[in-house]
Amino acid sequence: MNYIWLALMIISLVVGAINGQLEAVTKAAIEYAGVAVDISLGLIGIMAFWLGIMKIAEEGGIIRLLSRAIRPIAKFLFPDIPPDHPAIGTMLMNIIANWLGLGNAATPLGLKAMKELQKLNKSKDTATNAMVVFLALNTASITFIPMTVIAVRARLGSANPFEIISTAVFASTCATIAAVTAAKLIQRLPNIRKSDPNRLADKKEKGGGDV
Amino acid sequence: MFDSLATATMDTIQQVAQATAGTTDSLFVAIMKGFSNLAIPVILFVVVVLGFIKKIKVYETFIDGAKEGFSVAVNIIPYLVAILVAIGMFRASGAMGYFVRLLAPITNLIGMPTETLPVALMRPLSGSGSLGLVTELMNQHGPDSFIGRLASTMFGSTETTFYVIAVYFGSVGIRKSRHAIASGLIGDLAGLLMAVFICQIVFG
Secondary structure, three states, rough: OHHHHHHHHHHHHHHHHHHHHHHHHHHHHHHHHHHHHHHHHHHHHHHHHHHHHHHHHHHHOHHHHHHHHHHHHHHOOOOOOOOOOOOHHHHHHHHHHOOOOOOOHHHHHHHHHHHHHOOOOOOEEOOOOHHHHHHHHHHHOOOOOOOOHHHHHHHHOOOHHHHHHHHHHHHHHHHHHHHHHHHHOOOHHHHHHHHHHHHHHHHHHHEEEEO | OOOOOOHHHHHHHHHHHHHOOOOOOHHHHHHHHHHHHHHHHHHHHHHHHHHHOOOOOOOHHHHHHHOHHHEEEEEEEEHHHHHHHHHHHHHHHHHHHHHHHHHHHHHHHOOOOHHHHHHHHHHOOOHHHHHHHHHHHHHHHOOOOOHHHHHHHHHOOOOOHHHHHHHHHHOOOOOEEEHHHHHHHHHHHHHHHHHHHHHHOOOO
């Protein structure tokens, strides 16, 4: 993230200077800082609502039930998470919300899932393998009804605004498989392995030593 | 508002319903739309009723959970400011034009129209930005042209990777994202290439 952020900043400033767009670049910086706060604060209500509902679902046993239902898949995708952990059920709810195109519910559920995953993290500022796989599922999320783009197509007078559903579902399924496979493969690289917070903590508990 | 996340889903559903009032949906679409409309009410009903059966104090429990909403939203702010400012500056600088020129020979090779390249590059960075580009393309070429259909498929096939990573990791205070961005971008690339491939078969 460090390098990407640095690259975005430097490219913007250098190219902006070459293009004589520096004024626009600074204006954009100020504007987007405001937009970021608006988005975050806009989340408070919907976030509180879903966290409240999820708390009831958790204590009522629904999350545990969901976790049990997908145990085989969960075991493969998230081997580090105990199969009965509420993180599994919460992640499933987030993914279902994504499938249905319920953006307003999907984000709060996803953030709740991150909270559960964080409980299993031994170093609080570094992503675990499970988190990266979960994010891979989310960044390439399969949506059966991409409502936003369908709405734009309809407004522009498309004869069949829905005709892109099948192609989008196909492409996003491939994207999801690719992202998860990539996450699973990259986590085996020596460098990435070394940075796994749970592995580091395990080693320390066992008294160190190279594996 | 800004990203797909912030736009009210209900508004969009209503817009679609109005805009497509004259067209008849296929069975699949009708079923999927029904699911979407019913999903949240059904979830709420099941959760609350099951909570009641299990003798949970539903109101108190709800309040307990909802309390955390504020802190989660506020925790995201610094992460989102960092990434959105960088992306906003990148867009305003005009760097996108250079990237398009650089990559055009490759995309021509796989039969991807150069017009759709900015959409592909913008998609992981900004939801509203890429939607704006898709809308522009459909305005110019028509929503039912190959370019219009391909751009729509591209938009519908992945999420805004950088945004999702900033918000999800930001909410729990994770700064070292390890291989999350690499995996997300590989997914995006696969999604975009497969969008070109499937559109050529279905619409080409």
